[in-house]
Amino acid sequence: MALTTGAGPGAAADWTAATAPGGLPLLGHLVPLRRRPLEFLTSLPQRGDVVELRMGRRTVHMVCHPDLIAQVLKDPRTFDRGGPFYEKTKLLMGNSLGNCPYADHRRQRLLVQPSFRRERIATYPRVMREEMAAETANWRPGGTIEANDRMHAVTARIGARVLLSTDIGVGHVDRILRGLPIVLRGMYKRMVAPVGLVYRLPAPEQRRFDAALADLRDLIDSIIRDYRGSAEDHGDLLSGLLAARDEDGRGLSDQEIHDQVMNFLTASTETTATALAWALQLLGRHPDCERRLQEEADAFAASGGVDSHGRDGLDYTRQVVNEVLRLYPPGWLVTRVVTVDTELGGVRLPAGSVIFYSSYALQRNGELFPDPERFDPDRWSPERIGEVPRGAMIPFGAGSRKCIGDDYAMAETTLALATIAAEWRLRPTSDTPVHPKPRALVGMGDLPMVTLRR
Numbered sequence: 121m122a123l124t125t126g127a128g129p130g131a132a133a134d135w136t137a138a139t140a141p142g143g144l145p146l147l148g149h150l151v152p153l154r155r156r157p158l159e160f161l162t163s164l165p166q167r168g169d170v171v172e173l174r175m176g177r178r179t180v181h182m183v184c185h186p187d188l189i190a191q192v193l194k195d196p197r198t199f200d201r202g203g204p205f206y207e208k209t210k211l212l213m214g215n216s217l218g219n220c221p222y223a224d225h226r227r228q229r230l231l232v233q234p235s236f237r238r239e240r241i242a243t244y245p246r247v248m249r250e251e252m253a254a255e256t257a258n259w260r261p262g263g264t265i266e267a268n269d270r271m272h273a274v275t276a277r278i279g280a281r282v283l284l285s286t287d288i289g290v291g292h293v294d295r296i297l298r299g300l301p302i303v304l305r306g307m308y309k310r311m312v313a314p315v316g317l318v319y320r321l322p323a324p325e326q327r328r329f330d331a332a333l334a335d336l337r338d339l340i341d342s343i344i345r346d347y348r349g350s351a352e353d354h355g356d357l358l359s360g361l362l363a364a365r366d367e368d369g370r371g372l373s374d375q376e377i378h379d380q381v382m383n384f385l386t387a388s389t390e391t392t393a394t395a396l397a398w399a400l401q402l403l404g405r406h407p408d409c410e411r412r413l414q415e416e417a418d419a420f421a422a423s424g425g426v427d428s429h430g431r432d433g434l435d436y437t438r439q440v441v442n443e444v445l446r447l448y449p450p451g452w453l454v455t456r457v458v459t460v461d462t463e464l465g466g467v468r469l470p471a472g473s474v475i476f477y478s479s480y481a482l483q484r485n486g487e488l489f490p491d492p493e494r495f496d497p498d499r500w501s502p503e504r505i506g507e508v509p510r511g512a513m514i515p516f517g518a519g520s521r522k523c524i525g526d527d528y529a530m531a532e533t534t535l536a537l538a539t540i541a542a543e544w545r546l547r548p549t550s551d552t553p554v555h556p557k558p559r560a561l562v563g564m565g566d567l568p569m570v571t572l573r574r
């Protein structure tokens with residue numbers, strides 16, 4: 121990667137193209153991609169700005185330079201969402217914001233965006249803090265929790281209330297908590313199954329998947345029906361979707377709303393839960409950072425939360441969240457399909473080519489972040505933030521398809537950490553390092569932690 125060339129889009133001569141090492145005759149690079157994808161992909165930016173790989177017989181390109189990634193993300197017409205991976209998500213979320221092609225995206229984004237405006241999500245912090253406080257009320261001093269599971273449960277509860285219905289009953293939330301993990305697991309297996317095969321889960325798992333999905337769908341439909349019947353604005357995201365109108369005054373159909381809700385539930389729960397679990401394990405191993413976070417959390421708890429200017433004083437906590445998202449960006453691999461013959465970084469890409477970038481590899485690149493493996497929340501302090509090269513930190517993507525839930529996710533993770541830190545210290549039960557497990561997200565396995573009251 122040549123950061124000092126001043127190369128930009130179009131300055132093809134300055135870019136370096138390379139082929140990934142170690143390709144095998146029929147398999148190409150499938151072996152390292154399956155066995156150690158994070159290490160493999162993280163090693164590629166030092167080879168070139170655009171690196172060619174083979175997945176079996178298919179050639180794909182990894183875009184490594186931040187300026188070229190920006191070029192891709194800012195041109196969604198040429199580099200569109202699509203490909204077999206996104207096709208498979210249609211079973212769950214139809215043609216909704218997260219997986220629709222360029223042709224449908226503008227209308228959908230215009231309709232959905234108002235539901236994520238700050239005024240509307242202003243009510244969400246109350247729900248987020250309430251749910252986190254309800255979660256920690258069950259912890260015992262000196263007890264052990266499975267922190268990864270607990271964070272998944274709490275973000276699913278928050279998601280159910282904020283996205284679907286703030287007035288949702290306990291029974292409904294339980295149905296979501298039961299069904300969502302089964303559906304997400306089944307979907308993941310389908311998504312990574314070889315392209316071209318009609319994939320079916322083993323019979324008992326398939327039955328559980330079908331039943332969980334049907335139940336989730338029934339629940340969402342019944343809530344949409346109730347909301348349509350009452351015409352009241354409940355202040356939640358679903359009310360926002362029902363009220364949305366496009367430039368021609370047309371709203372979203374019930375099916376479209378259903379698909380968007382599915383999209384939000386699946387996109388919001390695991391991402392924020394995974395980020396929180398990584399934050400807890402990193403803080404548990406960095407008591408100095410934890411102490412600074414606790415000081416802020418104490419001041420936050422004492423002041424009663426957000427002031428009249430919308431300030432919460434949780435600046436260091438946000439630095440911690442940023443550093444967690446740098447090291448473990450849940451959406452670690454982002455793909456695009458090329459729609460017309462084009463060129464990127466001097467590499468010719470015919471229509472139909474698949475390209476991708478990895479925020480995990482980008483954000484651990486030593487040329488962009490000194491000492492990249494170190495957990496150092498002060499990289500995001502006002503004094504040092506200017507040192508971060510443009511386009512080097514993109515855990516939420518960029519351009520017109522940037523994550524619509526970025527403010528929501530930042531609010532949820534920041535408030536959750538502050539709520540925990542005000543009363544608890546969490547410590548890993550063993551010194552064994554926790555290794556990332558790249559699946560649909562960069563997650564981890566079990567994370568047993570001891571809950572110590574401060």
Ligand code: HEM
Nearest residue numbers: 217218387388391392395451515516517521523524525529
């Ligand atoms: C830490 C938490 C999160 C991370 C790291 C994350 C990451 C991302 C990334 C990288 C993208 C862009 C993918 C691409 O360009 O192909 C994206 C898109 C999206 N995210 Fe998130 N996300 C998070 C939380 C959420 C939440 C809380 C919601 C909903 C409430 C959400 C809903 C979406 C949707 C609907 C899109 C598609 C946007 C579009 O295409 O216009 N995400 N997210």
